[in-house]
Amino acid sequence: MSEPGRQRTAHEAAMDEPMRITLIDDEPTHVAHMRHALQLPLPGRDGRPLVQTIGSVQVLHTLRQCSTATDAMVVDWLMLRDFGGVLPPLTLPAGTGRAPALVLLPRHVPEPDLCRALGMGAEDYAFKPIAAAELRWRLARLSMPREAPMPHYGAWRLVAVTHSVEVRADAPRPGHPRLSVTLTECEFRLLASLLRQRNAVVSREYLIASAILAFQNPDSRALDTHIYRLRRKLPLDGSRGLLLQGIYRRGYRLCATEPGERR
The missing domain is CATH 1.10.10.10 (Winged helix-like DNA-binding domain superfamily/Winged helix DNA-binding domain)
Incomplete structure (x- = not known):
């Protein structure tokens, strides 16, 4: 919280808001693992994350007809591949562009798939299954403005x-x-x-x-x-x-x- 008489910056206000995270993964065990990792506030955040899950390519296709807002998405590469090899059209809550994406790759991914995944332009990549601590760190960093003011x-x-x-x-x-x-x-x-x-x-x-x-x-x-x-x-x-x-x-x-x- 800011000192008396000092107006809070937009960055400080944003950090008090719960982060909205979308998990796009069709493996129930891994989804449960990620949800467990997100039960407490992320580093630098005061609110517990609000988590939603998309577990099928069919649901991803419906996003083309409707706007869905989220602060960050965690996406399984195999689902993306079946979706056409493009990132889902999820937008930031303020409508200022596509939500940042963390793409999860298989441990043993064929080189053509790897090149295709890296060429999508996602903000971050990691191998699956992802450790709880690593998931939290990467999501926390995705949510930080590139030029955040020094608190x-x-x-x-x-x-x-x-x-x-x-x-x-x-x-x-x-x-x-x-x-x-x-x-x-x-x-x-x-x-x-x-x-x-x-x-x-x-x-x-x-x-x-x-x-x-x-x-x-x-x-x-x-x-x-x-x-x-x-x-x-x-x-x-x-x-x-x-x-x-x-x-x-x-x-x-x-x-x-x-x-x-x-x-």
Whole structure:
């Protein structure tokens, strides 16, 4: 959520909306696997994805006569091949063009089929069956604008391209130097999740999902290890406007310690 007095950007508002995902696959077992992977919010998103499934080429053909909106589609190549080797006419909700596509290829695909698939111009490709963590990462990246603004929270600013954090000089009080710290991708995702929901308790399950820690058990110490590393790298002790607290058996809370930093 944005600071008081600052109008939220369109990008920030979009990230709060649940992502609409269309799974185009005729293998029930693999569809169930993907649906399970999408039961929690994607990295960088606050809402649980809204998932719909298209399981037959016949239904794909009906899309030629009606407009269907989605934020991203995951498409099985074998279904696409039977559909004519072209991407389905699914559009973005704003009507600004075709929805981005992740095409799933067989592990052993003949070279002519591979060349044909790669020539479709899909935004991303992966092999099937796709791992849960990989599916979530790829969909999260498909949903990000190519030139997304750098989110900032008071004196703190996130730079997604380099997975770094910048803290403005003299914040929150004179005498503090400017900081620029590079994080691992996992650490960056964790911090971004905590910042978006600062002053609120964020559950262990949500943090694990948002950082893609391979669907580890919420009682796993892996999350705590990453939080420990964040504390070692960043001034999250309240001295620079943010205090990271552990809430026993629930999760973590990142609190604003200066009035200007509170939500």
